[in-house]
Amino acid sequence: MAFLWSLIIGGIIGWLAGLIVGRDVPGGIIGNIIAGFIGAWLGSFLLGSWGPVVGDFYFIPALIGAIVLILIVSLIMGAMRRRSNP
Numbered sequence: 001m002a003f004l005w006s007l008i009i010g011g012i013i014g015w016l017a018g019l020i021v022g023r024d025v026p027g028g029i030i031g032n033i034i035a036g037f038i039g040a041w042l043g044s045f046l047l048g049s050w051g052p053v054v055g056d057f058y059f060i061p062a063l064i065g066a067i068v069l070i071l072i073v074s075l076i077m078g079a080m081r082r083r084s085n086p
Contacts, residue, residue, distance in 0.1 A: 039066025
């Protein structure tokens with residue numbers, strides 16, 4: 001049950017980050033979950049473990065990490081699209 005809860009919270013974090021940034025996460029729901037998990041790791045690595053804990057995620061660092069991740073992915077995807085369309 002804890003794993004399912006982590007998937008749901010990871011998806012919500014990725015979805016919120018996408019709303020804040022105004023860009024879609026590639027991969028839909030799976031992309032949101034991945035962005036939430038990687039964002040949680042990135043945020044904890046960069047900002048430490050603080051703030052409210054929801055579903056084994058420190059919510060604020062996870063959200064900030066997911067935002068950074070989505071910005072980086074969208075920049076890379078945009079550069080790849082420009083490169084493939086001369």
